[in-house]
Amino acid sequence: MNAQNFINALPFAQALAMRLDDLGDGHAEISMPWDARFVGDPATGVIHGGAVSALMDTCGGAAVLSVPGATTTATIDLRIDYMRAATPGARLVAKAECYHVTRNVAFVRATAHDGGDTPLASATGAFTFAAKDATP
Amino acid sequence: MTTPEPVQAVKQRRDRALASLVGAVPYAxxxxxxxxxxxDELTAIxxxxxxxxGNPLxxxxxxxxxxSFLEVAAIIELSWATVWPDLEAxxxxxxxxxxxxPRLPKTIDFTVDFLRSGLPRDGYARARVNRSGRRYASVHVEAWQDNRARLFAQATGHFLMPQTGRDATDH
Known part of the structure; x- marks a missing residue:
């Protein structure tokens, strides 16, 4: 399954209206719209951290699947640093890269942006990695 | 000696307070x-x-x-633990x-351990405030499905506590 299909086939990615904007060779870019249903703090209209996590996790998974030969992946762990609040109303864009891949594990870094000068969040994660065997 | 508050009144008071806290978070x-x-013990469901x-196969x-589930559970637990003394008194x-x-705590960082895949059935989570100071709090959350002893995820998060007018300048 390629990563574009992977995104389309994820019910929760669809529930958050995620869109695959760029993909290839261990990199992915996925975005999602601001939506009143995703708000965490009604006093500010800021998107819930959990929704940002979901975007970063999906983007990390897509980046892993874009590594040539990758077949399946699952998140082992994910740490998110929330540097600042997301701007209410702004589309969120996540960018993820696999900075190292072993036979079994892909190490991923990701950032989330909303059009401001600095990222609003960054993440690091380890994902299980399985690739097609080169020999049958 | 004052007459104790009837048990139903106590429960209603606590449940109404909890409902207003949870009901105000659209993403939850x-x-x-x-x-x-x-x-005072909460279980998130x-x-x-x-x-x-996430994986239809x-x-x-x-x-x-x-x-998201673990972060919601952590924030509500932390906020609940903060209002509980005032509510009870x-x-x-x-x-x-x-x-x-009350203003909600803000997440500084959140680390999730995915221990097992989440099965297509109900999940439960309980959060524990390990350290709650004037400015920061550290919260641990455990989540399970069928068996309480077989966690499918756990997380630790650090939170910035909302500053009230009284102690906003008191560092």
């Missing part, structure tokens, strides 16, 4: 998360829904849903709380 409603309360699936709940009523909701 979006995911279908609700809370059960025994005394994530009823299964097909839209929560297994099928398994999306990791982002699990991370009668310094605030649930009605006053609903009119003027």
């Amino acid at each position: 409603q979006f995911l279908g998360i609700y809370f059960e309360r025994h005394g 994530l009823p299964h829904d097909d839209k929560l699936i 297994l099928p398994a709940i999306h990791g982002g849903v699990i991370a 009668g310094r605030i009523t649930p009605e006053e709380m609903a009119q003027n909701l």
